[in-house]
């Protein structure tokens with residue numbers, strides 16, 4: 246096959262010369278004066294008191310857009326530089342420079358948001374009717390609502406200043422502690438010294454002895470340092486709770502729900518529906534245990550391969566496969582993705598010094614995206630590529646929308662990506678060349694459900710219970726282990742023989758200070774996207790226009806309103822979530838039937 250699509254991305258069209266780029270330097274230097282001007286605007290901003298003040302607010306929004314675009318363009322580019330070469334020291338320096346520019350922007354913006362809370366309610370509703378502002382009603386109202394729940398500007402500034410060392414510092418310490426851990430594991434008769442990331446990758450190793458050894462060695466390492474991790478987690482949780490208390494926020498879920506623009510009853514309905522339908526996935530885990538010659542799965546068996554997927558695709562073939570199946574869904578997605586492949590928006594080459602994992606980042610000034618991953622030819626690589634193209638398509642769908650109206654939350658962020666991934670994963674199962682191949686691909690799908698319905702659920706249960714106990718005092722490591730084990734046993738619905746008690750120490754997500762409850766939005770996104778997908782299957786190719794309209798609204802609506810308007814669904818009801826779960830149950834059942842007949 247001829248090479249049509251480059252495997253290395255084109256960054257030079259953005260700023261030529263990588264981290265040495267003179268154009269980038271100019272761009273970064275321009276940010277300074279832009280910020281000084283914005284800070285001045287922020288200082289001089291006066292509380293809107295009459296309808297004529299709409300002009301002032303509209304001007305501020307334009308300034309916000311201008312600075313935001315500028316900072317995001319370079320920020321995204323620098324992120325790409327760091328990912329493509331982890332040894333690029335200059336890129337790391339640029340990264341710190343970029344972070345401090347963003348921090349200045351945020352605090353100047355926060356002052357404006359606080360000012361908006363002081364406007365009288367009656368004046369505010371008049372302002373929102375102004376033709377210059379009506380487009381931004383959702384975002385402006387949200388700014389005001391959020392700022393109203395905060396302490397005074399002076400107090401919030403103090404919290405922000407103190408949180409650098411007193412809060413975020415703990416998160417950085419966590420990264421250092423984990424980075425220090427090295428474990429010795431024997432693979433193929435050879436003892437290897439591994440980092441946590443490398444050892445974690447062995448969880449999917451075909452040899453049970455290797456899986457168990459890596460699990461045991463890691464547990465040992467976590468146990469050895471458990472008091473350090475417990476101190477770190479208690480400090481992060483304690484700081485957060487103290488700030489919440491000062492602001493008068495009782496419920497630790499208030500902030501994460503607000504960030505995801507969703508209601509508590511929606512979250513409750515989701516977990517309740519999931520809890521009621523765990524059995525098919527427990528049966529899947531039991532079947533898997535049987536295939537591995539066990540009566541019940543241990544934690545370190547959950548990711549074990551039952552059968553190896555052997556089918557491989559060259560990058561060109563993978564790209565063609567994606568385009569072929571995207572086309573069946575809609576012309577825009579196919580056209581957009583073909584352009585991304587051809588124009589060098591994708592970095593896929595398998596070479597050293599690249600960051601692990603995949604991401605998609607947006608360059609708002611040039612209205613482009615860049616996708617990063619390492620492609621080694623497996624079907625799961627093809628699915629990842631489709632996933633990231635889905636993210637890029639989301640940005641594309643938002644192009645007609647004003648920049649202020651493009652910031653969507655984590656729970657809906659995974660809609661377009663999961664959707665695109667589903668198109669490809671389903672097609673792969675249908676096109677499987679053998680039963681073994683089909684089983685492997687199907688299991689890939691079921692594993693996602695296990696991750697979102699069981700593993701993530703257990704993280705949510707743990708975090709909720711941790712806060713409950715943390716409110717009363719420090720939670721010692723031994724108790725954290727108990728809480729984690731209980732949460733996992735419950736989250737997996739009795740499908741496990743043994744849990745992973747130190748999971749709370751091993752999972753980075755519990756230590757991300759900027760995003761509390763870095764768990765439930767994943768499950769939300771997965772199920773939400775499944776129901777969009779079900780609708781697409783029902784309606785055929787004509788659905789694409791509606792789909793793009795849904796994506797365009799993701800940043801200017803609550804999750805509840807978005808679902809009601811575009812899917813006609815009430816997501817505060819369990820029935821909505823059950824429909825998505827039912828699709829996943831089918832996969833679990835098919836897996837069980839396929840693997841039973843080959844017994």
Ligand SMILES: [Zn+2]
Nearest residue numbers: 632636659662
């Ligand atoms: Zn994603």
